Amino acid sequence: MVIALFYSEFFFHYKYRFDVIVEKMIENRSKHNYSLPLALLVTIFLTKIAESAEETGEALFLKNCAECHQRDGRGISNIYPSLAGNEVVVGSGVDVALVLIIGRGEMPSFSNAMSSTEMTKIINYVRNAFGNKGELISIDIIDSLKQ
Numbered sequence: 406m407v408i409a410l411f412y413s414e415f416f417f418h419y420k421y422r423f424d425v426i427v428e429k430m431i432e433n434r435s436k437h438n439y440s441l442p443l444a445l446l447v448t449i450f451l452t453k454i455a456e457s458a459e460e461t462g463e464a465l466f467l468k469n470c471a472e473c474h475q476r477d478g479r480g481i482s483n484i485y486p487s488l489a490g491n492e493v494v495v496g497s498g499v500d501v502a503l504v505l506i507i508g509r510g511e512m513p514s515f516s517n518a519m520s521s522t523e524m525t526k527i528i529n530y531v532r533n534a535f536g537n538k539g540e541l542i543s544i545d546i547i548d549s550l551k552q
């Protein structure tokens with residue numbers, strides 16, 4: 406019961422910011438015995454990290470690109486280029502990687518917004534979606550271009 410009370414207090418104050426909650430619990434652990442809720446939260450936290458690490462290229466595309474290039478990759482004519490049958494996309498892989506790393510025109514750079522792994526997944530997705538057929542690229546291409 407006492408544990409449940411502390412537990413809900415933490416949730417109320419920190420609005421489900423699991424990272425902050427865990428940090429506070431570790432800070433106060435000499436005063437109260439938080440081991441049970443702490444173990445629970447760490448589990449939730451790690452599960453969430455694992456989930457995001459497993460995101461597929463398609464999920465990442467829908468989250469980061471579909472807003473402009475549309476879910477079917479065909480864009481909006483004269484505003485957002487279609488990625489279907491696009492030479493930049495299906496070419497060597499370097500061109501599409503550079504667009505994501507540097508950005509282009511109205512399109513922002515994704516260098517700070519995502520990891521090399523995520524970029525590789527998205528690129529390999531767009532190279533083989535919307536009717537495209539492109540060889541898979543490796544993360545080394547992204548890392549070497551980023552430098």
Ligand code: HEC
Pocket residue numbers: 466469470471472473474484485486488491493494501504505509510511512513515527531
């Ligand atoms: C805010 C809107 C927006 C988002 C989000 C966006 N793009 Fe773009 N993208 C554009 C625009 C606009 C262009 C055309 C830029 C130009 O040529 O001036 C473009 C160009 C491109 C090109 C080059 C196509 C060509 O024919 O030159 C590729 C490849 C591309 N985007 C892929 C992506 C991928 C993959 C994502 C997700 C990681 C993404 N874009 C996210 C707006 C966006």
